[in-house]
Each structure stands twice: as C-alpha cells, then as structure tokens.
Amino acid sequence: MDILLVGEYSRLHNSLKEGLIENGHRVRLAGFADGFKDYPVDLKFNKPWDCGFLRKIKVLVHKITGFNVSSYLIYRQFYKNRALFSGHDVVQLINENSFYCGYHYERKILEYIFRNNKKVFLLSCGSDYTNVRYCFQNPGFKSVVQPYLAGKIKKKDFLPVLKFRKAGYRKLHDYLYEHISGVIASDLDYHVPLAGHPKYLGMIPNPVNLEKLRTEDDGHSDKIVIFLGINQENYFRKGIDFFEKALAVIQHKYAKQVEIIVTRNLPYNQYISAYNRAHIILDQTYSLDQGYNALEAMAKGKVVFTGAEKLFETHYGLTEKVAVNALPDTDYIVKQLAFLIEHPEEIKAIGKRAEAFIKTQHDHAGIARKYVSIWE
Known part of the structure; x- marks a missing residue:
C-alpha cells in the first residue's frame, strides 16, 4: 500500500x-x-x-x-x-x-x-x-x-x-x-x-x-532513581503539581535511599536519554491508559506512574501490575512511592512485567x- x-x-x-x-x-x-x-x-x-x-x-x-x-x-x-x-x-x-x-x-x-x-x-x-x-x-x-x-x-x-x-x-x-x-x-x-x-x-x-528502546542496566546506582520530565506547557494537565509535591516529601523522608532527577522541556532525544538511569518514571495523573511517553519507558523496564485504571486492566486481562495507576492525589502518590522504595524487589518485578506487556501488546x-x- x-x-x-x-x-x-x-x-x-x-x-x-x-x-x-x-x-x-x-x-x-x-x-x-x-x-x-x-x-x-x-x-x-x-x-x-x-x-x-x-x-x-x-x-x-x-x-x-x-x-x-x-x-x-x-x-x-x-x-x-x-x-x-x-x-x-x-x-x-x-x-x-x-x-x-x-x-x-x-x-x-x-x-x-x-x-x-x-x-x-x-x-x-x-x-x-x-x-x-x-x-x-x-x-x-x-x-x-x-x-x-x-x-x-x-x-x-x-x-x-x-x-x-x-x-x-x-x-x-x-x-x-x-x-x-x-x-x-x-x-x-x-x-x-x-x-x-x-x-x-x-x-x-x-x-x-522496541528495537529503538533498549532496556538499560540499572546496576550503576546504589539509590533508587526517580525521574520527572516536565513539559511546562502541560504542567497542570499532566498533574505535575501533585508529582512535585510528592517528590518533596519523598526527598525529605528517603534522602539517603533515592536520587531524584527533574528536567524541563527537553527535545525527544534528550528526554529519552535523561531517564535511562531511572527506575521509576512519573508520567501523568489524568488518564485511564498509558500515553506514548509512558509506553516507551515501560518498554525499557521502568516502573511508570501513569494511567492504569481498572478498565485498562480488564481490557488487557491483567492480573498483576504493569504500571502504577497515578491519581491527582499527593498523599496517594507518596504512599505508592514509599512502598516501592521500601520494597525494591517490586520495582524489578513490575518493570519486567511492563517490558513483557509492551512486547506483547504494542510491538x-x-x-x-x-x-x-x-x-x-
């Protein structure tokens, strides 16, 4: 054609x-x-x-x-x-x-x-x-x-x-x-x-x-790396205000365990490189399903905070998390991040399932x- x-x-x-x-x-x-x-x-x-x-x-x-x-x-x-x-x-x-x-x-x-x-x-x-x-x-x-x-x-x-x-x-x-x-x-x-x-x-x-998105080795950091890439034009539409407030709490409570990376308005190629070291990506809070940035991060085995509502899980027949369903609620986001920081084995498990999900459903x-x- x-x-x-x-x-x-x-x-x-x-x-x-x-x-x-x-x-x-x-x-x-x-x-x-x-x-x-x-x-x-x-x-x-x-x-x-x-x-x-x-x-x-x-x-x-x-x-x-x-x-x-x-x-x-x-x-x-x-x-x-x-x-x-x-x-x-x-x-x-x-x-x-x-x-x-x-x-x-x-x-x-x-x-x-x-x-x-x-x-x-x-x-x-x-x-x-x-x-x-x-x-x-x-x-x-x-x-x-x-x-x-x-x-x-x-x-x-x-x-x-x-x-x-x-x-x-x-x-x-x-x-x-x-x-x-x-x-x-x-x-x-x-x-x-x-x-x-x-x-x-x-x-x-x-x-x-998937050929353009290789899974990165996360063995170079002793800390859990959390990434937030801000598009200033979509600041409130993506719920970035909730993410930033949550990160302030996490930084204070888990300073020795986490490294936080925040970028603003990066071109695509720079953005995709900026989060390579991250284990957790904060994407958006106002969606049922994943947008494109979330999917690419999931393909790299990252744990992404994004839309992953019950309707999404039902549609794809999922019984385990492939992403963290993000809500416009600072306390909720803090609680979800804290759980992952305190249970790092869950980060690896969700990341592996995320990568497999993208290969199966989005190739x-x-x-x-x-x-x-x-x-x-």
Whole structure:
C-alpha cells in the first residue's frame, strides 16, 4: 500500500511508519514536529507568526479583520507541496485539526486530500470534538478537563482544548465525519467517548518500536532513581503539581535511599536519554491508559506512574501490575512511592512485567498489521 501519515504526536506516527515499512508498505510522514520535541517528519510544516512581535500583530489583525495570518501561511505551505498529498491508497490524519488552521483553510486542505486519495482515516489520540464534549459532559471522567474545571489552568492556556467547543471546529468535525472512511482510537481515554459511534472502527494500541528502546542496566546506582520530565506547557494537565509535591516529601523522608532527577522541556532525544538511569518514571495523573511517553519507558523496564485504571486492566486481562495507576492525589502518590522504595524487589518485578506487556501488546510491526487490516 501507498500510505501518507499526516501529523505527529509523541512519536506515534513515526513508530507506525517504521512498522508499516517493515511490512513492505511505502510510507511518507508530513506535518509539524510537535514543538520543542522535534520529531522527524519527511515534510515539515512550520507554525508561522506564532511567537514574539509577529504573534501580537497576528492577533491584532485577527481581531480587526477576522483574518488568520497563520492559517493562510500554513495553507500556502500545503499548496506548495500539494503533490505529496495526492495519489495514496490511505491517508491518516492524526487529529481533527492536523494542520492547526481555522475552519476555512483547514477545510480547503481537507477537500484536496479527500478529492485526491482513495481512503482517509482519522485518529483520536488527543483533544478533538468528541473527546472534549464527552469530558465536559462527564466531569467525573478522568481527563485533562478536570484540572481546568478545578481552576488550575487559565482559559487562554487551555485554548488548544477549548477550541473544539467552538462552532467552527464543530463544523470541521461534521465535515470530517461526513468524508472519512472511519476513526480509530489509540487508547482507552479516546475509546470511551467514541464507543457506539457509527464511524468508530475500534481501538488500536499505540505502536512502540522496541528495537529503538533498549532496556538499560540499572546496576550503576546504589539509590533508587526517580525521574520527572516536565513539559511546562502541560504542567497542570499532566498533574505535575501533585508529582512535585510528592517528590518533596519523598526527598525529605528517603534522602539517603533515592536520587531524584527533574528536567524541563527537553527535545525527544534528550528526554529519552535523561531517564535511562531511572527506575521509576512519573508520567501523568489524568488518564485511564498509558500515553506514548509512558509506553516507551515501560518498554525499557521502568516502573511508570501513569494511567492504569481498572478498565485498562480488564481490557488487557491483567492480573498483576504493569504500571502504577497515578491519581491527582499527593498523599496517594507518596504512599505508592514509599512502598516501592521500601520494597525494591517490586520495582524489578513490575518493570519486567511492563517490558513483557509492551512486547506483547504494542510491538510496532504487529500494530502496523492491525492498522492495515482496518484500512483494507
């Protein structure tokens, strides 16, 4: 098959691309590199007028005229490279707003893609109309909407999520769902809101390229190493405030037994190297299932504090922990960390099960075959 993957979050499409190529398919990846993470793409789009003085001008122009300069300039990038976006058996969009344009220019791009390719599929692996609506309608559902409703995140900082509640993005959602061949969820956080939708084709777990993730020897430290990698933009959405408070307690109580590593806004390659020595990774508190960073750490045999709710255990038929289910509760996190520090044999046991789980459920070549089966 000839396949075009559009957009990149957390290396999902890169790993899928590698799995598809191993299965003999021709694959290209186009889109943004996910900010400072700087993931590789075959055709890289840039967000113009997105910072500094030019951003202020853009906002002013939009307020006065309603014209979105960034959307127009992104559309020009697309139009210049439009040949890449035609003639494929399958195009997969990573999001309902893969090109970060407003309704007018995003639709113009999508119209071209629908017109010039055989099938177009949509991934639900981040905020989109269906997911955001469900989370606001069900405030008890574990999601990034919870810290916003708790008043921790300012409205302007939550716009990448809130935009999907606006009329233009509802129109874009409706247009997409009229034309796509189907939508696929990457984990349970996106499966639950889509369950029962006529266009929903089911959940396919995130692909992880195990060949790029070697288990590290943890024998070089006499202490238990705990790692927290902070993406400042997602500070409250990931529940980092709870992790930082818990680490302060752990540092005070177990200073001689632990080493704590904290990093901020590292590019992907530096981030993945920074936690190699760690035994425990603190990932996020507002999820049912594991996101991509958690899965890669688990593949390396780390104990990850992340989403691992009962629904996750039931779905995969698990009877023993492969990760620690994290909650937005400092005392709970402290208790879980303390147990592991006082029972280091559990760290090794969970780490081994985590690595085996990723090999069984997330191997990129096997996951790629699942995608092809659904696409066909």
